[in-house]
Amino acid sequence: MKASELRAKSAEELNQEVLSLTKAQFGLRMQKATQQLSNTSQMRKVRRDIARAKTVLTEKGAK
Template sequence: MKPSEVRDLTLDDARAKEAELSKELFSLRMRHATNQLENPVKLRLLRRDIARVKTIVAQKERGKK
């Protein structure tokens, strides 16, 4: 997910996206622990996506105040 895509979301949508990505990360971690994950690089990419979303949410919250 590109940062520009996240910036286009509203604050509530970005928070929902963060929750969705966190659930997906949990699922991938469980699959990785049971050796059912074909591509472990997905974990790293998903963590980076979550970090991007969290950063942009924080920026939007600071800009709101």
């Protein structure tokens, strides 16, 4: 997900995005723990998407 896509969303939508990404991250962690996760690069992508969304949220709060 690109930062420009996130900047187009409202603060409430961004909070929902962070929540859904956090749930996805939890699911990936559980898959990794049970050795069902084949593509471990997904964890990195989700973690960075969470960081991007939180960064945009902080930017919107500062304005």
